[in-house]
Each structure stands twice: as C-alpha cells, then as structure tokens.
Amino acid sequence: MALLTPDTTDSPANPGDPAARSGYVARVRGHDRSFGDTHVLRSIDLDVQHGEIVALLGRSGCGKSTLLRSLAHLDPAPAGEVEVSGRTGVAFQEPRLLNWRTVHQNVALALLNSPERKKRFDLAEETLAEVGLGEKLDAWPLQLSGGQAQRVSLARALVSNPALLLLDEPFSALDALTRIEMHQLVIELWRRHSMAILLVTHDVDEALALADRLVVMDGGRIGRTWEITLPRSDRAPSQPDIARTRAEVLGALGVKPTPPNPRRDPVTGELGPAHHSNPAKRGAA
Amino acid sequence: MDTTTAVAGVPAGARLQEASPTRRRRRRAPLHLLRRWVSPVALVALWQLASSTGVLDERKLASPAQVAATALDLVQAGTLGTQTLISLQRVGLGFAIGASIGLALAVVAGLSRIGEDAIDPPMQMLRTLPHFGLVTLFIIWFGIGETPKVALIALGATFPLYLNTLGGIRGIERKTLEAAKALHLTWAQRIRHVVIPGALPQTLVGLRQSLGIAWLSLIVAETIASQSGLGYMINHAKDFLQTDVIVVGLAVYSLLGLATDAVVRYLERKALAWRS
Known part of the structure; x- marks a missing residue:
C-alpha cells in the first residue's frame, strides 16, 4: 500500500492566474x-x-x-x-488532528512552510484564542471534546489566512x-x-x-x-x-413534505394503535 | 540442559508477548510497593532454609548465601565484569545491526508499494525460520568467532522491529495523511510529522520484543560455541557442577534484561505521553 506519493498537485497562489483576475x-x-x-x-x-x-x-x-x-x-x-x-484551508468532518502533537503544534504545523518558528507559534496561539481555545495550547488532542477538537481543526485551517x-x-x-x-x-x-x-x-x-x-x-x-x-x-x-x-x-433534494400522521385521528387528534408501516426514514440524507 | 534453563531465566524473554506500550505505571503508595517485596523475599528465605537444612542438595542448587558469596568473589576477581562486558558488546552490536535493518526495511516497505512487494514476502518467509536452528549453519559459514554470535542476535532482532514498524506505518490513517496534505506539507514534512510519530507506538512495541529476542539469542550463541561471555561462564561452570556460578550468571542475564526493558519503558512514557 503506497501511503504517500510525492506531492505534485499543490500550486501556490499565482496573482496572474485567471481566477484572481x-x-x-x-x-x-x-x-x-x-x-x-x-x-x-x-x-x-x-x-x-x-x-x-x-x-x-x-x-x-x-x-x-x-x-x-x-x-x-x-x-x-x-x-x-x-x-x-x-x-486554501480545509476542515473535515473528523478533526483529523495529529494526536502526537499538542494543540498548539497542530495549528502551527499549518504554517510549517513559513520560516520563522516563533512567528508560527505566535500566530497559532492567536488563532486558537480566536476559536476560544487559548487555554488549551498544551493539551493533547485526545484530551479534547469533539467540539473542541473541531475548533482546533478550524483554527488549523484558518491560521494560514x-x-x-x-x-x-x-x-x-x-x-x-x-x-x-x-x-x-x-x-x-x-x-x-x-x-x-x-x-x-x-x-x-x-x-x-x-x-x-x-x-x-x-x-x-x-x-x-x-x-x-x-x-x-x-x-x-x-x-x-x-x-x-x-x-x-x-x-x-428529493425530500417530500412530511405527510400528516395516518395514526392520528383527524377529529380527536389522538394517536391510534401502532402499525408498522412507517414510511422509510427520510432525512436530507 | 543449560540452554533451556538460561532461556527461562530471562524476564525480557518472558515478556515477549506483552504488547501494550502505553499501560501507564500506576502511582503506588509506598506501603503497597513494600508489600510487593514480601513474597519474593519470602521465597529467597525459603530457598535458604531448604539449603541450610539439607532439603535442597548443594550439588543441585547452591544456597542464596553461597550464590551471593560467589557473586562477590567473581566481581572482585574481575571475571564477572569482564564477561558481562563481552556479552553486552555482543548484544549491543547485534541488536544495532538487526534493528537498523528491520527499521530500514519496514520504512521502505511501508512507504512504497513496490518496496512492500519486494521486501515483505521474503521477510514473512524468513520470519518463520527457527533462527536458533541456524546456529549450526552460522558456525559453518562464519566459524566460531564473534561473527556467528552477532549475526544470530542481529537476525533475531530484525523481525519484531520490521513487523511492528511496518504495522505502525500501515496503521496510520489515510485521513490524517490527507489532512497533512491539505495543510500543504511536503512529502518529507509528512514523513517527519505524521508517519514517524504515528508509527512510533507500534515501533516501540517492536523495540521491546527485539531486545528480548536479542538477549535470548545471546544466551543461545554463547552457550553453544564460545570462549568468553556470560554464557561461556555458565557453560564452563556446568562442567564443574558449580551451581552457584550458574545462578550468578543467570541472575546477571536477568538483571540486564530487566534493565533494557526499563529503558524502553522509560522511552515509551516519554514519547507516548499524548496517549495518556
């Protein structure tokens, strides 16, 4: 299984490209x-x-x-x-943090290609404070709640501006x-x-x-x-x-409006006996 | 049957199957710690009692007091230090060679499909060879000098590190690697920040197993054809029924095994703090 392939898809920002113009x-x-x-x-x-x-x-x-x-x-x-x-910055459904790096390091990692280490960590701290996790700099990702981990993920996506x-x-x-x-x-x-x-x-x-x-x-x-x-x-x-x-x-999206409950008596409003013919669960899938 | 006795005497070997690198040492109250020493001390006391009363034949097994006296003698004569040092050198060299090969092969196999296809099949086949059975072949190939001993140790240490490191690299979630790519990290940066630390827990399990096997291999190598080292000391003592020297030798093996195990445990606690 080839886990890694050399990165050839990254194209740095080019102010002359058509999208920018x-x-x-x-x-x-x-x-x-x-x-x-x-x-x-x-x-x-x-x-x-x-x-x-x-x-x-x-x-x-x-x-x-x-x-x-x-x-x-x-x-x-x-x-x-x-x-x-x-x-671009990306945040996924799962936080996808590096569990072996602290919260602070995780966010600073997004800036790895800028040379000054201190600046990286200062900026990471700033961004973590913005998402309300200024107190969690030295925490390990596994110590965070789901919401906190997702905030870190958001900070990591944002820190590179x-x-x-x-x-x-x-x-x-x-x-x-x-x-x-x-x-x-x-x-x-x-x-x-x-x-x-x-x-x-x-x-x-x-x-x-x-x-x-x-x-x-x-x-x-x-x-x-x-x-x-x-x-x-x-x-x-x-x-x-x-x-x-x-x-x-x-x-x-193909979701039909919720039909009235057939088990509910239209006159009294009371629920009738259950019969197991519920329509298949329809969510916005 | 010195060989089997010696093998059973090394705790590092007995721990081979233990595969939980992160089991945190619970903080124990001093009283509890003291309590844990009661039964070992009692066992030694019982042994001494059996020897003193003649229940335990002096020719079969020396008494603890006799063993301690012999240990002191051997230390003062310099024999124990010299032989231990020779054994340590063999294990150190063999382990270093075996571990390097195992790690390098695992990294190549873990990072490229071609590498895996080339390396993994022969490794899986060689892994099942009873490597102690190769001693005879090694002696024919390499003579009876240091080379066959170091080679045996190296061979034994290679596989656990290879298998565990490869497993560790494969176990890294693709999604995590992808996230690193989305952060615009280069290939080398992904290796450094994702692959290596991500595979580390499993690699440390492999390290512990490799060290255990390295000690076992040393004992086998030294008992079979050697003119120096702890194994030689034990084997030599066997010919003169010096059970006290044998016990001293086994105890030193055991202590060395424990010591290396403690080093790895320390490394695990340091490196894997994030899993707490």
Whole structure:
C-alpha cells in the first residue's frame, strides 16, 4: 500500500492566474471526474467569489465532497478545470488532528512552510484564542471534546489566512447545541477574516443559516441555486422567505413534505394503535 | 540442559508477548510497593532454609548465601565484569545491526508499494525460520568467532522491529495523511510529522520484543560455541557442577534484561505521553 506519493498537485497562489483576475477566489469550468465507469462529477461549473459563503448541498454520493477535494487540490484535476487563487484551508468532518502533537503544534504545523518558528507559534496561539481555545495550547488532542477538537481543526485551517476555507461537513458529528455554537463561531471568524467559504453539508438549516448562496448537487451535476440576501440575524426558520426556500431546497433534494400522521385521528387528534408501516426514514440524507 | 534453563531465566524473554506500550505505571503508595517485596523475599528465605537444612542438595542448587558469596568473589576477581562486558558488546552490536535493518526495511516497505512487494514476502518467509536452528549453519559459514554470535542476535532482532514498524506505518490513517496534505506539507514534512510519530507506538512495541529476542539469542550463541561471555561462564561452570556460578550468571542475564526493558519503558512514557 503506497501511503504517500510525492506531492505534485499543490500550486501556490499565482496573482496572474485567471481566477484572481476575474475576482473569483475559485473558478471551476467543465470539471469532470470519474472512478472507473462511475462518473462522479459531470462538467461542473462553479464560481466562488471573494468573501462569499457558498453551501453545497446534496444527497450522499452526489459528488459534493469530491468537488471539495478537487478545490483543495487533494485530487489531481486537469489543467484549467479547477482554478483557485490564493491559499486554501480545509476542515473535515473528523478533526483529523495529529494526536502526537499538542494543540498548539497542530495549528502551527499549518504554517510549517513559513520560516520563522516563533512567528508560527505566535500566530497559532492567536488563532486558537480566536476559536476560544487559548487555554488549551498544551493539551493533547485526545484530551479534547469533539467540539473542541473541531475548533482546533478550524483554527488549523484558518491560521494560514486562506482566501478560501473549505469545510467538508465539519459539524455533522457534533451535538445540536455545539453545532449552533460552531455556526456562530464560523460567522464570527468569517466577518473577521473575510475569506470565502465553501461549505459542504447535508443540513439544509445549517446552509440557510450560514450561506449567501445554496447550491444543490445531484448525480455529479450542479442543480438549482438560491441566493439568500437576508441578513443572517433575520433568518429565523419561521421567516417566510426562509421557510419557502427551505421547502424548495428540500424538494430539490428529493425530500417530500412530511405527510400528516395516518395514526392520528383527524377529529380527536389522538394517536391510534401502532402499525408498522412507517414510511422509510427520510432525512436530507 | 543449560540452554533451556538460561532461556527461562530471562524476564525480557518472558515478556515477549506483552504488547501494550502505553499501560501507564500506576502511582503506588509506598506501603503497597513494600508489600510487593514480601513474597519474593519470602521465597529467597525459603530457598535458604531448604539449603541450610539439607532439603535442597548443594550439588543441585547452591544456597542464596553461597550464590551471593560467589557473586562477590567473581566481581572482585574481575571475571564477572569482564564477561558481562563481552556479552553486552555482543548484544549491543547485534541488536544495532538487526534493528537498523528491520527499521530500514519496514520504512521502505511501508512507504512504497513496490518496496512492500519486494521486501515483505521474503521477510514473512524468513520470519518463520527457527533462527536458533541456524546456529549450526552460522558456525559453518562464519566459524566460531564473534561473527556467528552477532549475526544470530542481529537476525533475531530484525523481525519484531520490521513487523511492528511496518504495522505502525500501515496503521496510520489515510485521513490524517490527507489532512497533512491539505495543510500543504511536503512529502518529507509528512514523513517527519505524521508517519514517524504515528508509527512510533507500534515501533516501540517492536523495540521491546527485539531486545528480548536479542538477549535470548545471546544466551543461545554463547552457550553453544564460545570462549568468553556470560554464557561461556555458565557453560564452563556446568562442567564443574558449580551451581552457584550458574545462578550468578543467570541472575546477571536477568538483571540486564530487566534493565533494557526499563529503558524502553522509560522511552515509551516519554514519547507516548499524548496517549495518556
């Protein structure tokens, strides 16, 4: 098993490249990917503007994570199909920290290619303070809670001051309360650093709360897109525009509206006897 | 049957199968520590009693007092020091050679598919050879000097380090490596910060096993064809039924095995603090 292959996919920021000139931090044009006979991505076109938050939604296997990997240069992409101007930072669903390095070292590691050691660690400390873990510098990753580890992962992605932050379902393994805190944290960090964010998620409500633009992917293609112009503070689920968009997005994802409970008596409102013909569990998968 | 006696007498060997590098030494109260010494001391006292009363034949096994006196004599005469040093040198050299080969092969096999295909099959085959059985062949090849002894030790030490280090490298999660790549770390930086420290716990298990086997190999090598070293001292004493000298020799082997084991345990505690 070849665990490591020499890194040939990294291309450093080039101010002369087309993506930079166009005002886009990332530009994807006609991007195809297939594994054997399976087409995972089919002729994808996607632009991410500077400072924009784009949520990429879709069912499992729709290709959204593959697209993120292309943008992160984790997989090779043919020249010209995927252009990213500036640095990328990535946070995954699992924190993926190096358990044998302290929290401080983990974050500083993202700066390994800048020469000054002291500067690396100072910057790492600063960023950890930003995510609220200034007290945990010398902790080992295995001593952290899931939410804390994910904050470290976020700090590690952010410390190099990326132009594009790629988040691959980073909050899906967290409990609901921690997730809400993380949403707030991401918005706070985004306001301060003004980077663009591409958020891959299953969670329609998360996308509605965070993103400027929602993009639904299906079968390796880009489907419908929604722009959300409401300020983030006004995006209560009961807000009519949000509720309508939510229904539309869920529809685009193939989720039907919840049917009325057939076991509930329409007149008395009481639950009848259970019969085991529950419709298959439908989530936003 | 000196060989089997000697083999059984080395605790490092007995610990071969133990594979938990991180079991933390629990802090024990001094009283508890003292309690743990009661039964060993009682056993030695019982042994002395059996010898003094004649239950234990002096020719079969010397009494503890006799062993202690002999040990003192051997130390004062310089014999024990000289022979121990010779044995230590053999183990040191053989282990260094074997460990280097095992580590190097594991790294090559762990990092490239071609390397693995080339190295792993012969290693898996050689691993099953009873390497003590090779002594005869080694003597034909290398004569009866230092070379066959060092070669036997080196051969024994190679496999545990190879297997464990390879396992450690394979056990590193691809996702972790990928995260390092996403941080724009170069190939060399990923080796240094992910592969080596990630494989370290398993490598240390291999190190402990390799040291254990190195001591065992030493004993076998020295007992079979040697003119010096602890094994020779024991073997020589056998011819004159000097059970006290034999026991002293075995005790020194045992202490040396314990000492190297303690060194590795110390390394584990230092290097694997993150697993606590």
